[in-house]
Amino acid sequence: MNILVCIKQVPDTTEIKINPETNTLIRQGVPSIVNPFDTYALEMAARLKDAAGGEITVITMGPEQAANALRECLAAGADKAYLVNDAAFAGSDTLATSKILAKVCEKTGPFDIIFCGKQAIDGDTGQVGPELAEYLDMAQITNISELELSGAGIKGKKEFGDGYEVVEARLPAVVTVTKTLYEPRYPTIKSKMAARRAQIDKITFADLELEADSIGLKGSPTRVKKTFVPQAKGNGVIIQNEPADTAARKLVALLGENKLV
Numbered sequence: 212m213n214i215l216v217c218i219k220q221v222p223d224t225t226e227i228k229i230n231p232e233t234n235t236l237i238r239q240g241v242p243s244i245v246n247p248f249d250t251y252a253l254e255m256a257a258r259l260k261d262a263a264g265g266e267i268t269v270i271t272m273g274p275e276q277a278a279n280a281l282r283e284c285l286a287a288g289a290d291k292a293y294l295v296n297d298a299a300f301a302g303s304d305t306l307a308t309s310k311i312l313a314k315v316c317e318k319t320g321p322f323d324i325i326f327c328g329k330q331a332i333d334g335d336t337g338q339v340g341p342e343l344a345e346y347l348d349m350a351q352i353t354n355i356s357e358l359e360l361s362g363a364g365i366k367g368k369k370e371f372g373d374g375y376e377v378v379e380a381r382l383p384a385v386v387t388v389t390k391t392l393y394e395p396r397y398p399t400i401k402s403k404m405a406a407r408r409a410q411i412d413k414i415t416f417a418d419l420e421l422e423a424d425s426i427g428l429k430g431s432p433t434r435v436k437k438t439f440v441p442q443a444k445g446n447g448v449i450i451q452n453e454p455a456d457t458a459a460r461k462l463v464a465l466l467g468e469n470k471l472v
Contacts, residue, residue: 212265214256215322216289217312217343218249220273220280221333245280248328250287252388254395255358256326257288263360266290268322270315270414272300272308278411285406286398292411293319299416302428305334309342311426314419316347322383324365329354329387337387344385352378353387 222241256267269284271277272295281292295315303311316322325347327340337353344351355367356375364381370389398406416423424430448465450458466472 212259212263212324213320213322214260214265214267215316215320215325216249216253216256216267216269216284217325217327217339218253218269218271218280218284219246219328219331219333220244220271220277221246221331224332243276243280245283246328246331246333248330248332248388248390250328250395251391252326252328252386253284253287253289254393255355255386255388255391256324257396258393259324259358259360260288265323268293268319270295270312270319272296272303272311272315281411282406282409283398285409286402287396292409293414294411295414297416299423299427302431303426304431304433305336305338306342306432307426307430309339309346310430311419311421312339312343313346314421315414316343318414318419324382325349325385327385327387329389340385340387347383347385350380350382350384351386352380352384354389355386356389356391358386358388 220243223244228241253267253269259265260267267289268291269281269289270293271281273280275294275296277296278292278294281289281294285292293315295311300307300311316325325343327343329340330337331339341351341353352365352367352369354370355378356370357368359366361379364379365384365386366377366379367386368375369378416426422430450461453461463472
């Protein structure tokens with residue numbers, strides 16, 4: 212089975228700060244990590260490989276430093292890695308990014324199944340996986356927490372709201388993965404050393420059949436106009452150590468004073 216996992220290197224959101232003057236992210240000094248949902252996607256792919264055999268390829272689009280994220284994935288079960296890197300790709304939104312990744316899939320595949328994290332923690336759009344499926348004309352199942360082979364296809368548990376549903380798809384298919392019941396496997400010392408020595412091939416604009424105006428900023432129909440930090444509204448009012456009926460009257464009075472009821 213030929214498996215692909217799309218990953219993204221993202222800033223560690225626990226370390227992110229906002230510039231109070233420009234309201235933009237302060238990226239200097241912020242460590243980068245593999246997007247957490249992508250680590251679950253890789254683990255799901257590795258378990259599928261354990262069950263059915265095959266090979267796992269990982270790809271990411273990003274700067275040169277994103278090769279570090281690929282090496283982490285090689286240490287955790289992937290077999291091959293590609294870095295998609297070119298100045299022409301800069302500024303791509305989710306639509307342009309998925310278009311580029313689709314071309315990369317066609318160049319490095321074909322693949323029986325493509326895994327993506329359900330969303331990246333820096334953008335939280337959840338759009339690249341489904342858009343990639345559309346460009347490749349593949350079936351897609353999203354927000355999957357469990358997956359198994361089923362006949363000529365796959366069957367997965369799809370999370371939504373307070374429950375889940377069981378969905379099936381024929382292969383080839385794109386699967387987006389949410390947090391699973393099992394944790395991603397830890398790399399061994401041996402696998403880390405092998406990943407450090409592994410060759411990571413680079414794919415550039417010249418390697419893909421793309422129109423320059425269809426990617427990057429020119430090919431991106433969405434723009435981020437502004438980011439801002441919501442203003443704090445004070446500490447609020449705490450009602451405690453009161454009989455229930457007294458507390459309820461005080462609460463209704465406060466809500467009325469603030470025109471909330």
